Amino acid sequence: MASERLAIIATKGTLDWAYPPLILASTAASLGVETAIFFTFYGLNIIHKQKMKQLKVAPVGNPGMPMAFPPSVKKTPVAGQLAGLMEAIFPGPPQLMGVIPGMTDFMTAMMKKMMKENGVATVEELLELCKDAGVKLIPCQMTMELFGYKYEDLIDGLEPPGGAATFINYVLEADKPMIIFV
Amino acid sequence: MASVTADKTLDTSGLNCPLPVLKTKKALEELQSGQILEVISTDPGSKADIPAFCQRTGHELVETVEEGGKYIFYIKKK
Numbered sequence: 001m002a003s004e005r006l007a008i009i010a011t012k013g014t015l016d017w018a019y020p021p022l023i024l025a026s027t028a029a030s031l032g033v034e035t036a037i038f039f040t041f042y043g044l045n046i047i048h049k050q051k052m053k054q055l056k057v058a059p060v061g062n063p064g065m066p067m068a069f070p071p072s073v074k075k076t077p078v079a080g081q082l083a084g085l086m087e088a089i090f091p092g093p094p095q096l097m098g099v100i101p102g103m104t105d106f107m108t109a110m111m112k113k114m115m116k117e118n119g120v121a122t123v124e125e126l127l128e129l130c131k132d133a134g135v136k137l138i139p140c141q142m143t144m145e146l147f148g149y150k151y152e153d154l155i156d157g158l159e160p161p162g163g164a165a166t167f168i169n170y171v172l173e174a175d176k177p178m179i180i181f182v
Numbered sequence: 183m184a185s186v187t188a189d190k191t192l193d194t195s196g197l198n199c200p201l202p203v204l205k206t207k208k209a210l211e212e213l214q215s216g217q218i219l220e221v222i223s224t225d226p227g228s229k230a231d232i233p234a235f236c237q238r239t240g241h242e243l244v245e246t247v248e249e250g251g252k253y254i255f256y257i258k259k260k
Contacts, residue, residue, distance in 0.1 A: 027200040030207040031238040119197040119225070129204050 005034045005174035007167065009181045013042030015055040015108060015123070021182045022046070022126035029133035034174065036159075037130070038167050040140035043182075044147065047137060047154050052123060056108040060098030066091065070113040131157045138162045138170075184247050186256045188220030189213060195224045195252070202228045203235050206257070210241060213259045218244065221255040229253050 006028045010021040021037050029035040045051040059065055069083035097103055115122075121129070130137065139154055141161035151161065162170075171177040192209040194202040202223045209219055221232065229248075232255045236243040242258040 023200045026204055030200075030204050031235060119201070121197075121201055133204070133207075 003034065003174045004176040004178070005036070005171055006178045006180070007171040008035070008037045009179065010037050010039050010043035010046060011041045011182065013045035013051070013055065015057045015111060017182065018046045018052075018055055018123045019120075019126070021180075022123065022130060024180060024182075025135045026126060026129045026133050029130065029135045035133075036136035036138055036167075036170060038138045038140060038162070040143050044139060044143055044149055044154070046123065047127070047139060047158060048149060049153060049155055052127075052155070055123060056104050057111045058098070058104055059093045059107045060095065060104070062098075063092060063095060065093060065107070068114060069110060070117045072113070072117060073110075127155065138167065184220075184245050184254065184256055186218055186244050188256060189217040191220040191222065193222045194228075195222055197223075198225050199227045199231065201225075203231050206232065206235060206255075207239070210257065210259050215259050217259050219257045219259065221257065223253045223255070224251060225253075228255075232257075 006025070008021045008025050010018075012018070021043070025035045025037050039047050045055060057065075069080075069087065073083050074080045093103075093107065127137075136159050137157065138159045139149075139151075139161045141163050144151070144161055151158075171179055190209065190213060192205060194205055197205070202221065202225050206219070206221050209221070213219055221228075223232070229246075232253075233243055233246075235241075236257060240260045242260065243255060244258050245256040247254040247256075
């Protein structure tokens with residue numbers, strides 16, 4: 001059978017953007033495709049021991065973000081009615097609200113709660129599932145040096161740091177190479 | 183009611199994409215070829231995702247049952 005390789009490039013270091021590469025990679029590997037994720041620039045934060053716990057979702061510059069409250073909040077008597085009213089008035093948090101101190105943390109907490117209540121896996125869980133499924137997790141050498149991240153700062157079970165040429169070569173060695181940029 | 187009997191049941195109720203597929207793959211690893219895995223899911227996405235998983239991996243989707251907001255799949259391991 002012709003070999004198939006899927007390579008995903010993860011460049012974003014926010015909670016919401018950590019999901020697409022991890023979901024696609026773990027699923028592709030489960031479907032029998034050889035899969036790798038190349039973590040570069042802020043994407044490195046997803047595999048950074050400390051920073052992975054502090055991934056946030058930013059309301060600023062994110063007009064697509066819905067004003068969504070977790071089901072448990074909506075069921076609470078007074079807070080739930082307020083939340084329903086907010087959702088009815090604003091399709092999303094007004095961009096100006098994003099600059100209020102603590103707003104990013106608040107939206108992050110809401111998002112995490114909503115994900116939990118909807119049965120969405122955490123970033124840590126998805127990383128474990130990726131490793132279990134045999135996804136190769138490759139940190140980018142150049143951005144590690146740029147940001148001052150040491151290999152020990154990153155989670156266990158990673159491939160050795162690689163550069164662009166190593167990565168492109170890894171993908172193109174397959175009969176059917178695929179790249180997804182996130 | 184399904185017409186097939188399962189050798190093993192995996193309940194993924196409450197879990198969302200991609201967990202039902204990932205857990206199905208793992209559960210199939212524990213079965214012998216020809217045995218049937220029953221997968222219960224509440225994720226509407228799994229309605230399309232489980233058949234896609236089977237098509238891709240070569241396991242046979244013997245039957246699909248939809249009842250009371252649950253999707254139940256019977257998968258025969260290849």
